[in-house]
Amino acid sequence: MDAFDTTKTRKTIKLKKKKSPFSIRWIIQLAMVVIIIGGASLRNLMPGGSFLATLFPELQGFCPFGAVRSITTVFADFSSLANSSHSNLWVLLGVVLITVLFGAVFCSTLCPLGTIQEWIGKLGWRIFRKRYNPPVPEKLDRILSSIRYIILLGIPLAVIGLIAFDIDLINPSYALTHLWTTAVPVSALLVLALILLISLRYERPWCRWFCPYGVIIGTISRFSFWKIRRNEELCIHCGRCDRDCHAHLIVSKTPEITDCHCITCQKCVNTCPVPGALTYSLKGKPPLSRFWLLVLPLIVLVVFLLPLGLARIAGLYQPAGASSIAVVANGQPFTAQDISPMLSLEALAGKMGIGTAQLYARLGLPENYDSATLLIDIEEDPDFSHITLGFIREMVVAQTSL
Amino acid sequence: MKRIIMIGVFLLIAMAAAWTCELTYTITNPLGKTTSVAPGKPIYLEPNASYSLAISFYEDHRNCPVAPSATLFLLDGARWNPARDTQPLLLSAPITWKETNSRLNETVATFTTREPGTYTLEILRECPTKAGYSAQLIFVVLPPQP
Numbered sequence: 001m002d003a004f005d006t007t008k009t010r011k012t013i014k015l016k017k018k019k020s021p022f023s024i025r026w027i028i029q030l031a032m033v034v035i036i037i038g039g040a041s042l043r044n045l046m047p048g049g050s051f052l053a054t055l056f057p058e059l060q061g062f063c064p065f066g067a068v069r070s071i072t073t074v075f076a077d078f079s080s081l082a083n084s085s086h087s088n089l090w091v092l093l094g095v096v097l098i099t100v101l102f103g104a105v106f107c108s109t110l111c112p113l114g115t116i117q118e119w120i121g122k123l124g125w126r127i128f129r130k131r132y133n134p135p136v137p138e139k140l141d142r143i144l145s146s147i148r149y150i151i152l153l154g155i156p157l158a159v160i161g162l163i164a165f166d167i168d169l170i171n172p173s174y175a176l177t178h179l180w181t182t183a184v185p186v187s188a189l190l191v192l193a194l195i196l197l198i199s200l201r202y203e204r205p206w207c208r209w210f211c212p213y214g215v216i217i218g219t220i221s222r223f224s225f226w227k228i229r230r231n232e233e234l235c236i237h238c239g240r241c242d243r244d245c246h247a248h249l250i251v252s253k254t255p256e257i258t259d260c261h262c263i264t265c266q267k268c269v270n271t272c273p274v275p276g277a278l279t280y281s282l283k284g285k286p287p288l289s290r291f292w293l294l295v296l297p298l299i300v301l302v303v304f305l306l307p308l309g310l311a312r313i314a315g316l317y318q319p320a321g322a323s324s325i326a327v328v329a330n331g332q333p334f335t336a337q338d339i340s341p342m343l344s345l346e347a348l349a350g351k352m353g354i355g356t357a358q359l360y361a362r363l364g365l366p367e368n369y370d371s372a373t374l375l376i377d378i379e380e381d382p383d384f385s386h387i388t389l390g391f392i393r394e395m396v397v398a399q400t401s402l
Numbered sequence: 403m404k405r406i407i408m409i410g411v412f413l414l415i416a417m418a419a420a421w422t423c424e425l426t427y428t429i430t431n432p433l434g435k436t437t438s439v440a441p442g443k444p445i446y447l448e449p450n451a452s453y454s455l456a457i458s459f460y461e462d463h464r465n466c467p468v469a470p471s472a473t474l475f476l477l478d479g480a481r482w483n484p485a486r487d488t489q490p491l492l493l494s495a496p497i498t499w500k501e502t503n504s505r506l507n508e509t510v511a512t513f514t515t516r517e518p519g520t521y522t523l524e525i526l527r528e529c530p531t532k533a534g535y536s537a538q539l540i541f542v543v544l545p546p547q548p
Binding site: 341392 | 478481528
């Protein structure tokens with residue numbers, strides 16, 4: 001404030017209605033909806049190993065219930081076993097990282113359920129205009145907000161088996177990503193439909209009242225480096241920030257936003273008419289420039305994917321269908337994992353690029369042997385009990401390494 | 403400094419989470435001592451002794467329609483089968499799963515060790531729409547103590 005006369009600024013500032021600066025947040029939101037919901041739909045609808053489905057990473061930790069469940073599993077059983085084909089824990093690490101750095105940006109930028117609520121909310125705004133997202137009576141708000149704490153407490157109890165309740169019965173995120181399958185309980189679909197319906201009238205109801213993951217993210221975001229900060233000397237207490245906050249937080253009376261309902265959407269920052277009065281910044285540092293604010297959602301995405309990418313490079317995470325042991329059969333890429341016990345003899349010959357007769361000769365099977373027989377079933381035949389999956393794998397590896 | 407420690411703690415917690423999964427294994431020795439078994443880490447067993455391997459299978463999202471009973475157990479590449487009396491870890495009875503609750507299935511495989519050596523038990527779940535599950539438990543049967 002040294003070279004800045006506050007009184008002058010207050011007098012000379014023109015309180016024009018501010019146009020929101022361009023942000024690529026919506027592009028990232030759209031991309032995440034396509035990756036998560038599109039990818040899940042492809043995996044559910046297409047046969048296993050489909051090339052199209054493999055283009056979409058399986059980011060399991062996006063499910064709020066699943067994330068809380070993963071956290072509980074860690075605390076319940078530290079010595080439980082590695083399953084490097086699961087990404088949820090790397091996703092969780094990414095979420096923790098971006099939250100510590102940037103606040104609850106996961107909710108505002110990456111969560112597909114949040115994005116869909118936001119889009120429906122835009123439709124709701126067109127319908128209700130100024131009557132959209134009215135404040136909820138304080139008592140009701142408190143009761144509704146407590147639901148997410150009950151869910152947060154319920155998931156660990158269900159994981160450790162203290163309560164017998166299938167949490168996916170009420171999981172809207174699960175319903176959203178598995179919409180095309182028959183596995184989704186009707187109750188979860190109803191919860192999803194209800195949430196989306198309420199989104200027409202109230203902004204992000206799931207995030208505000210029900211999301212257990214939001215509680216964890218909100219708590220971590222209290223310690224975040226970047227925060228929405230208010231400069232008391234510049235603030236003119238016009239209340240625009242309060243009116244624009246989806247969660248009806250009283251931004252105009254707080255030096256920095258630490259409320260766990262804040263999702264760092266920055267609507268309040270964008271709507272503030274006084275430059276520098278409300279900023280998204282590091283403590284004691286100048287606010288981010290327009291360029292950095294513009295690319296921030298992209299930075300968030302990169303930082304979020306960093307743990308998953310590093311785990312992939314280090315071999316700690318193997319996406320579905322991938323294998324680190326690669327051999328070559330007749331010039332064709334072929335992995336040891338491809339020799340699945342559920343492969344038929346015909347399929348194995350096809351993968352190896354040889355005829356079934358040639359494969360039979362190598363395995364010592366008669367020419368008239370049924371080529372539809374699964375590899376795991378060959379040993380069931382008393383005459384060929386020595387042709388186990390291990391035997392077949394050894395033969396294939398020996399042949400391909402010649 | 404406080405923040406750096408906080409970040410470190412959060413990162414450690416999240417990193418630790420990378421070593422979890424839905425199938426957990428515990429082994430009980432003839433004296434009744436129970437130890438957790440981690441895939442890829444050798445478990446040392448006494449020869450000619452009876453052990454119980456308890457497996458609990460938690461269905462995370464029920465993405466895989468394959469029943470727990472279709473889980474494959476391959477000992478050194480061959481089905482782990484009580485009928486195969488030549489197997490180095492002799493299974494005493496077929497593996498049958500019990501549904502403890504709607505998501506949790508459990509089983510106990512009782513087996514007897516024989517010759518000293520290193521044996522791999524591969525646990526596989528082949529799902530039509532998913533990558534399924536695969537883990538390898540390594541059992542090392544020690545030579546008899548003089």
